[in-house]
Amino acid sequence: MGYAREMSSAKPFLSDIKELRRRARENMMRGSVTSDYKGDIDQAVDVLNAALATEIVCILRYKRHYYTAKGIAKDSVAGEFLQHANEEQQHADMIAERITQLGGDPDFNPEGLATRSHSEYKEGENLVDMIKENLVAERVAIESYREMVRFFGENDPTTRRMLEEILAVEEEHANDMVDLLEQHGKG
Numbered sequence: 001m002g003y004a005r006e007m008s009s010a011k012p013f014l015s016d017i018k019e020l021r022r023r024a025r026e027n028m029m030r031g032s033v034t035s036d037y038k039g040d041i042d043q044a045v046d047v048l049n050a051a052l053a054t055e056i057v058c059i060l061r062y063k064r065h066y067y068t069a070k071g072i073a074k075d076s077v078a079g080e081f082l083q084h085a086n087e088e089q090q091h092a093d094m095i096a097e098r099i100t101q102l103g104g105d106p107d108f109n110p111e112g113l114a115t116r117s118h119s120e121y122k123e124g125e126n127l128v129d130m131i132k133e134n135l136v137a138e139r140v141a142i143e144s145y146r147e148m149v150r151f152f153g154e155n156d157p158t159t160r161r162m163l164e165e166i167l168a169v170e171e172e173h174a175n176d177m178v179d180l181l182e183q184h185g186k187g
Contacts, residue, residue: 026092027123039152039155039156041103041114042101042160044102044156045099045105047148048098048159049104050118050146051118051144051166052096052099052108054144055092055095056108057114057119057137058119058121059136060122061119061121061133061137062084063082063085064123065130065134066080066082068130069081071126073183073184080176081137084134086148091169092165098158116146118124118141119136119137119141120136120140122136123165127184128184131184132181134180135177136178138171142167142171145163145164145166149163149164167168
């Protein structure tokens, strides 16, 4: 009996439905960004555009390594580079889509790409150098994504979850590069 009384006097779980509907109609053209979005949208778009640049640089580096790999282990290592390039492309697509959902414009401009990116474009002298450069880039991406996950936190759980998903794949990529180094010498 006391519990039923407490429940009836408790604040309703959801906001006033009529008010939710009114706000939804009022700001329809903002798409998924509602009035309760807690983040700074301009800063969020800037952070995501830096992540996009990082992914593009990683795609380019992995593609170059795929095409220029030489040596007895070329086929297996190059195959790993190509797989990673394709997964980095998926990440770039996810990030670009999220930027547009937030009302921003994904920055694909090649001018300044290297300065917007967290990772570097390093060619490597040989197969082992290529693996090492990719491992360094993956480690940079891992730390960057962890920082972004903390930045978005509860202010933007959708972006945070997307970044957590990407982070998990980047961690797999780093482990793959360590495995390749162990197999093909630390040079």
